[in-house]
Each structure stands twice: as C-alpha cells, then as structure tokens.
Amino acid sequence: MKKRTTARDYPRTARLNTLVRDILARELGRIDDERLEFVTLTSVVVDGDLKKAVAYYDHSRGDEADDEVAEAFDEHRSRLQRSIGREAHIKRTPELRFELDGVLRNAQHIESVIRTLPDLDPGATPVEYDPELYKPDPAADDD
Template identity: 25%
Template sequence: MLSHRINRINEEMKKALSTLIKNQIKDPRISELLSITQVDVTNDLRYAKVFISVYDDKEKQKDTLKGLESAAGLLRREVGKKIRLRYTPELLFEIDHSIEYGMHIESILKNINESED
C-alpha cells in the first residue's frame, strides 16, 4: 500500500514540477532543454530527489542546477498547493546522466556494427 502511494506521489510531483518549471520559473540560468526524468520521494515524505536531464553542455547543466536550487522554495510551495500533501518534501535536484550514457552505448554499438560490415 505504501509503495503504491509513493509511486503516485512521485508521478504527481513529476508532472507538477514539469509544468511549474516551464510556466512559472523565468530564471535565465535554467535551460529550455530541461526534462525531469524521475522523482524519488523518501518513504517518510521528507525529501524528494528530482532527476533532471539537460540537453546542453556541462556548463549549462551546472547553471540549470543552480537555478533550480535557488527556485526550490517556490517550487516546493507551489507543488504543495497542487498535490495537497500534509507535508511537501524538500526538493533535491540531481543531474541524470542515463540519457547521455545510453547515447554513448548506442554510438559504441553503431561503431561495432559498421566495423563488422
């Protein structure tokens, strides 16, 4: 029962954060090429790790992370209003490198296939 509730909260927070970042946050440090890949809320609902993917260079990724961290209080308050939790988790942002890793593996496989031909 608890894991179903946590999964539902994860998805609701992911949707709410995506909408809020695109529509309300006007920080120039935050990249337009931002995607929230996953939200992991702890079982006690105190913290939420928000994994983001930025399709840009490393410097822009760092700037986007700083911009999101400075907007975390506003985002937390607005998410709390949207999903109506008794306690809104503290937002912790992290860069998700899984997409970059997948693209790297894909290029390796492509090179292997080309060398076999």
Template identity: 30%
Template sequence: MSNIRANRVGEQMKKELASMFTRDLKDPRIEFITVTGVDVTGDLQQAKVFITVLGDDEKKNDALQALTKAKGYIRSEIGKRIQLRKTPEIMFEFDESIDYGNRIESLLREIHHEDDK
C-alpha cells in the same frame, strides 16, 4: 502501501514540476530542463528529482544553480498543487542515463563497423 503512495506522489510531482518549468518559472536558465523522474522516499520526507538539460556543462551548472535558488518556491508550490500536509525536501540530480545509453550505442556501432571490415 507507503511505496504505492510514494510512487503516486512522485508521478504527481513530476507532472507539476514539468508544468512549473515551462510556465511558471521565468528564469531563462530553466528553459531547457526536462524532468525524467522523481523518486520519493516511503515516508514522503525526501524527493530526488532527476533532470536533463539541453546544452553543455556550463548550461547544466547554470540550470542547477537556478533550481537551487528557486527550491523554496518550487517546494511551496508543489505542496499547494498536490495538497500535501508536508512537502518532501527536494534534491535535484542530473539523469545520466541518456548520456550513458548514447555512449553504449556508439560503442556498439563501433564494434559493428569493425566487424564489417
């Protein structure tokens, strides 16, 4: 039962974070962040927020610094918006699955291109 609740809280957090990143946070380093997923532990104590950032490594690091700086505000707002008694501790991580998928796709293209020769 707690897994269902954790998934529901994760989906609500994902929606609210996306809204906050586009409307509420004024830091320009947060402009090109997309929330790809939120994993909440069964006890609702921690939430791992997976993000992607449009840009190079420097932009990614800047975005992560901005999110880390705003973590207290973000957590407070999430608690208010979702109306949780205790808001999960938030940890931001880069979602590498898109880069990984792109790399696999390029390798497959290379293989097919070599087969055509």
C-alpha cells in the same frame, strides 16, 4: 471484462512520484529563467515518509551547462517546493533535491561507442565457446 484501475491498485509512492513530477513540470513552465529552458524532468522519487524528494532531470544544452542548470534549480528550489505544498494536498511537503540524470547521456555514449565498432561480416561463422580454453590453471592455486 477488464477490471477498472483505481487509486487503490496504484501504490501510494508511485502516485506521489507522478503527482510531484507533474506539479514541478507545470511550475518549471511558469519560471522565466533561460537556464531552465530545454530541461526535462525524467523522474521524481519521494520517500515514503514524505521527508525528502529527489527530482532527476536532464537537459540538451551540453555538459558545459550542467553547473548553470544546477545553480538555477538551487535558486528556484523554494518556489518549486512551495508549489508542491500548495497543489499536492499532502501531510507534509518533502524537501526537494535536484540531481542530474545521467542515464540518457550514458545511453548516448554507449551508442556512439557501438557505432565506432567495425562492422562484422554477416556471413561469418560465430565462434563456438570451448570450455577447455577457459579452465582455471591448477598451478595458479599453489601461490
């Protein structure tokens, strides 16, 4: 029989990260600001001492809207922080900082680069690694 997962089996900081992300997501849904539409909170990292928390986000409005979204988060930061203090029931409310999460954009960029590569012939023989070709040049060490 599988052991039931309890709160003790789940590290405190991971629980806090999830809790703060959920609170922020709910509060973002209540904020009526078109600059924050189509914003996704990708993760939240709360320091173990509860002094700081970084909320990583991304949006689908394009690179030109990055500054606008960051400005909106700055304007609503105190409201979002208050909602954490009100709902989280933790010793102290961490100071919030919002950062753009570039992981999804980097992945999309890598995918677009890969798509531009020419298709390889599936019947082609793979090139064998020849260690003789990659031996260091002893004359280069004399410099």
